[in-house]
Amino acid sequence: MVENGMTEAPVSWTVRYQTPEGFDAMLTLRGAEVKTVMASAKQAVEAMTKAGCKPQASRPPASASGNGNGGDQSAPLCPTHNKPMKHSQHGGWYCPVKIAEDGGDGKPVYCKQKAKE
Numbered sequence: 001m002v003e004n005g006m007t008e009a010p011v012s013w014t015v016r017y018q019t020p021e022g023f024d025a026m027l028t029l030r031g032a033e034v035k036t037v038m039a040s041a042k043q044a045v046e047a048m049t050k051a052g053c054k055p056q057a058s059r060p061p062a063s064a065s066g067n068g069n070g071g072d073q074s075a076p077l078c079p080t081h082n083k084p085m086k087h088s089q090h091g092g093w094y095c096p097v098k099i100a101e102d103g104g105d106g107k108p109v110y111c112k113q114k115a116k117e
Contacts, residue, residue, distance in 0.1 A: 008106075011037045015045070020052035076115045085115055092116050 009030035016026050027044060031037040075084040078095035085093035095111035103109040 013037050013041045015041070015048075016056035017048055017053045018056055024056060025053075078111060078113045080111060080113055085113070088114075 010032060011034050012028055012030045014026060014028040016024065018024055027048075029037050029040050029044065031040070075086065076093055077083065078085055078097065081095060081097045083095065083097060086096050088094050093115040095113040097111040098108050099111055100109040
């Protein structure tokens with residue numbers, strides 16, 4: 001969306017949900033003002049609830065086996081930001097901190113710190 005010289009909306013709201021048929025889905029609403037996006041979000045939640053959709057967790061819960069991959073307590077800290085790293089789907093850990101809104105290509109730039117398991 002290009003609005004007032006912006007290449008991306010300054011406000012977004014995303015929800016993960018499961019359709020009545022059992023499919024996992026995601027809905028993202030974007031806009032220029034929090035008030036407008038939140039009003040749309042309220043309408044979306046009401047419509048999805050009426051249609052029989054169920055909310056989904058934003059991330060998988062910690063595993064019952066206690067292997068440490070699901071919780072921040074066992075996550076290493078980013079040496080740059082001193083924040084817990086997240087477990088990578090490819091093994092190891094990465095820092096999820098956004099360090100710039102635009103790296104010159106229109107995409108955000110994230111911390112490059114990684115850690116091995």
